[in-house]
Amino acid sequence: MLVNIFLICGASLAVVHTFEDKPISQWLADNGYSTLVSLLKQAGLYDTLNGPGGRSVTLFAPTNDAFQSVSPSLPELSLPGSLEVYKKILRNHVVNGVFPTNTLHNGEVFTALGGRTLHVSINSSGVLVTPSGSITTGKLTETDIQAINGLIHVVDHVLIPQGLKRSAPAK
Template identity: 40%
Template sequence: MRFLSHSVYAGHHNASKHHDIVDVAASNDMFSTLVAAVKAGGLVETLKGDGPFTIFAPTDDAFAALPDGTLEMLLKPENKEVLVSILSYHVVAGKVKAKDVVKLSSATTVEGSKVNIEANSSGVMINNANVIKADVDAQNGVIHVIDKVLLPQEVALQL
């Protein structure tokens, strides 16, 4: 497996133990789009809550790979419901570390739909996204960094 299990929080290995998922994501430049989307979706307080949460966190590059105009459309106030659906599709209740993720074939997201999980010698995939960094710890959960934005089936059909 090509998992890396160190924190991305400001280069300090134990700093994330005192910061929630939102703080950890906000401290890293590769999640600026995700943080903006969480704010636009009104999910900051939820993700600062007790949790625990497992977040499959798309990088800024993953958001940039969406079809032209998609991100801008999702960030508009009138599309908040769709944005929340997409974001909650990246969240699983509980703290699921990499050693446990690799034993699963699927997981039910907070959005209500399942994501497929496939682990093999080349890594772990969540639907069609590769996990590029796993086990980024936070006080209220864990982040697994992915290289694509996950879209619930009904949303994908609309885009």
Template identity: 35%
Template sequence: MRRTLAATAALSLALVVSACGSDSDTDAGASTPATSSAAPTSASPSASESAAASADIVDTAVAAGGFTTLATALEAAGLVETLKGEGPYTVFAPTDEAFTALPDGTLDDLLADPQGALTDVLTYHVVPGKVMAADVATMDGQEVETVNGEKLTIGVDGDTVTLTDTSGGEVTVTQTDIEATNGVIHVIDGVLVPKG
């Protein structure tokens, strides 16, 4: 599973880079879209989040609070060790409230199928590479491929960044650039659901 996810991540990264048409490299050696000085929906991380930059994505999310359901789901799907790996990864992290807003029974159904539907949904929230808020400032209308293999469409309207999933659902990025040792977390107000 871990090798498959890593191979998928590498392939997805190549597709993201070619789709975005960028040759720039990040600190970690992964390519990302052209950057801009604007940082849509950027929020300054709190002192605890800044200190968490010395932790991996999973530990950073747990320390930030508000991601208990996500942490439980990652553990159930066996993805904790993967997201503690080298990366870099960009994770769009739904809050506990976002999971609560799912239709009744949806979360229970996902948790009942950890290696199937749950893994599909969780890997749909991960993009290979470290993509900071400034990277998406000029990406309005562009698609990025997730580790899941499905695409997300980015919407940029002033300081508001949205992600539209292949099911037609739209979520808003509410906080950005929570850095971790192996990538970055952006907080979203909904759960992304792949069509497939």
């Protein structure tokens, strides 16, 4: 069952509360996030977002366009060690717990599954998420998509943490 409720937040962000009767991974597959789904599967992280039980998470889901814009600076998956780079990047997009936009505060900090921190900024351009020390910031473009195992916020950039090698290590 799909239900949409439209609200306006203080930061001029149109918030779409969508309630899905499916896990996060299925919502991604059904809604055109093919690059993210493929990478999650290859990195062995798809099942983390697939189950209805266990922990609830918040996923900051980059669009296919977001991955396309950073692909020249990331290693080919066929290169040795590149899968570890992608695992680190993907873990940087998942936070334990459910955090709807109406509960986020400017300056709030979350620890992603990979152990890195994500900083929330709220201003006139919207809600932004930045990995600690990074110049890469993702703007939430679609928010509060409630799946049976967590919450999805769509971001317009891939959240690449500071210090992450963008090329695969040599063998």
